[in-house]
Amino acid sequence: AQSVTQLDSQVxxxxxxxxxxxxxxxxxxxxxxxWYVQYPNQGxxxxxxxxxxxxxxxxxxxxxxxxxxxQTSFHLxxxxxxxxxxxxxxxxxxxxxxxxxxxxxxxxxxQVQP
Amino acid sequence: DAGVIQSPRHEVTEMGQxxxxxxxxxxxxxxxxxxxxxxxxxxxxxxxxxxxxxxxDSGMPEDRFSAKMPNASFSTLKIQPSEPRDSAVYFCxxxxxxxxxxxxxxxxxxLTVL
Numbered sequence: 001a002q003s004v005t006q007l008d009s010q011v012x013x014x015x016x017x018x019x020x021x022x023x024x025x026x027x028x029x030x031x032x033x034x035w036y037v038q039y040p041n042q043g044x045x046x047x048x049x050x051x052x053x054x055x056x057x058x059x060x061x062x063x064x065x066x067x068x069x070x071q072t073s074f075h076l077x078x079x080x081x082x083x084x085x086x087x088x089x090x091x092x093x094x095x096x097x098x099x100x101x102x103x104x105x106x107x108x109x110x111q112v113q114p
Numbered sequence: 115d116a117g118v119i120q121s122p123r124h125e126v127t128e129m130g131q132x133x134x135x136x137x138x139x140x141x142x143x144x145x146x147x148x149x150x151x152x153x154x155x156x157x158x159x160x161x162x163x164x165x166x167x168x169x170x171d172s173g174m175p176e177d178r179f180s181a182k183m184p185n186a187s188f189s190t191l192k193i194q195p196s197e198p199r200d201s202a203v204y205f206c207x208x209x210x211x212x213x214x215x216x217x218x219x220x221x222x223x224x225l226t227v228l
Contacts, residue, residue, distance in 0.1 A: 032214055043118070043205055043219030044157075051214055090157065099170055100213030101147060104157040 003027075004091050006105035014113050015083055021076040021108045023091030030096040033074040035065055038088040038107075047089075050074065061085070086112045118220035120206050126226045132194040135223045138187055139208030147207040147217060148181055148191050157205075163189065164213070196227045 007022045025031060032051050036044040048059025055067040065076045074091060088109050092102040119138040127133055139146050147162040161171040163183045174181070178197070183189040193200055203224050207217040 036219075041221075043221050044207075044217075045219070046216040049214075049216070094214065100145060100164075100209075101159040101162050101170060101173075102149075102157075102217065103159070106156045 004093055004103055004105035006089075006091055006108050008108050009106065010109045010111065012111045012113060013081055016080045018079050019077065019081050019085075019110065021089050021091075021110065023074045023076065023105060025072050025074065025091075025093050027072075027093065027095055031093040032096065033065075033067060034092045034094070034102065035059065035063070035074070035076050036090045036092060036104075037061075038090065040087070044090065047076070081110070081112050083112050083114060085110060118206055118208055118218050120204075120220035120223050122223060123221060124224045124226075126228065127196055128228050129197055130195045131227075132192065133196045133200075133225060133227075135191040135204050135206075135225070137189045137191070137206030137220060139189070139206070140210075140218055141187065143208035143210045143218070144186070145209045145213055145217075146183060146189050147209075148189070149205040149207065149219075150202045151205060151222070152202040160191070160204075193225075196225075198227045201225055201227050 005024045013019045034049045035047040038044045048057045050057045050067045058064045063078050088107045090107050091105040121136045145164050148160040151157045159173040161181045166183045181191045203222045205222045207219045209215050209217045
């Protein structure tokens with residue numbers, strides 16, 4: 001079985017500071033990796049995904065993530081956050097078994113303070 | 115495109131009543147997913163369809179839950195009878211192609227069972 005662990009439930013950070021949201025996964029097969037963002041009272045929106053190729057993936061809103069196979073991690077980073085980045089961030093995987101449903105981590109609440 | 119449409123946005127009902135949640139996927143998408151979000155369990159897959167056929171319903175909690183997709187533009191999730199522990203936000207998502215494309219999420223239905 002696969003699982004996704006987001007180590008931090010909340011991350012407070014000041015505006016314009018860098019941030020890293022951590023995600024680790026476990027799986028006996030290859031995985032595809034995703035980061036989604038959920039703004040209050042809204043559905044989820046894809047930030048970025050890793051399917052293959054370059055391990056550094058760039059997404060929307062200035063976010064990027066790096067796939068590290070040896071450490072089974074897919075941490076999300078942004079060099080300078082804005083107040084508008086305040087939201088819940090979910091790491092998710094799809095296993096390379098043909099099953100196409102997302103398995104989500106528990107989420108990290110990013111709170112950007114002025 | 116209007117995106118994934120869900121109705122109702124909010125539903126309050128009493129224990130024992132039947133509840134029907136509705137979803138209209140993005141036109142042209144061939145996969146549809148139902149997810150549930152709760153504080154205790156986070157985001158979890160209930161069921162997903164490919165080309166209107168249920169592919170994986172392993173996340174459906176019990177026989178009280180049923181889902182249908184009679185055509186490519188409509189799906190329902192029914193709970194009968196409803197229980198307080200069913201209170202959650204239910205999301206519908208759709209995607210196209212191989213299933214590794216972005217899953218587009220609807221705004222969700224917030225269900226409260228009293």
